[in-house]
Amino acid sequence: KAGVTQTPRYLIKTRGQQVTLSCSPISGHRSVSWYQQTPGQGLQFLFEYFSETQRNKGNFPGRFSGRQFSNSRSEMNVSTLELGDSALYLCASSLGGTVGFDEQYFGPGTRLTVT
């Protein structure tokens, strides 16, 4: 079956702009998580959506937001972009309904560059 897809794969934005990233999970998966990866901070959890509700949230400012649609597709939005938001944004999907051994499947990521 098809894996997790993320669009776009690459994006260049200017400081102050906003951006929306999209993630399509594996068919049947109801949980979508978002991560930010930078050379300095590594992989950091942003938030997780399950059945259109945000279920877990990391320690990121309110400029980072997300949503999930009824078909489990998810979008992540970053407003008022800062240079430090330049990163690889990864999406992961999982079944979401089981306890802590649920395997997560990651997409290839969206590389965001803020200039």
Add this chain to the structure above:
Amino acid sequence: DAKTTQPNSMESNEEEPVHLPCNHSTISGTDYIHWYRQLPSQGPEYVIHGLTSNVNNRMASLAIAEDRKSSTLILHRATLRDAAVYYCILRDTNFGNEKLTFGTGTRLTIIP
């Protein structure tokens, strides 16, 4: 979240076994031990997980210490494709906890 400690980097020769250690001295009774790896220019991928007993799958084996304060990921016969950053992660078994807390991981280099 309970923390894990891994060596920053390791090297191994191709076709030899690799033992990647992970310390997690503050692990709780409900924490599963997960391993993910990230190949260059790709998102992380699941490798294996376990709770108390040693585990095997097609990719690797996971050896868990009796006190669960440490574990070792074993790649039985390393190939060049196994060159990646390996992350040891603790996950609580509470329902709905999909969050993965990544540490710095171990960068594994395979020498041809």
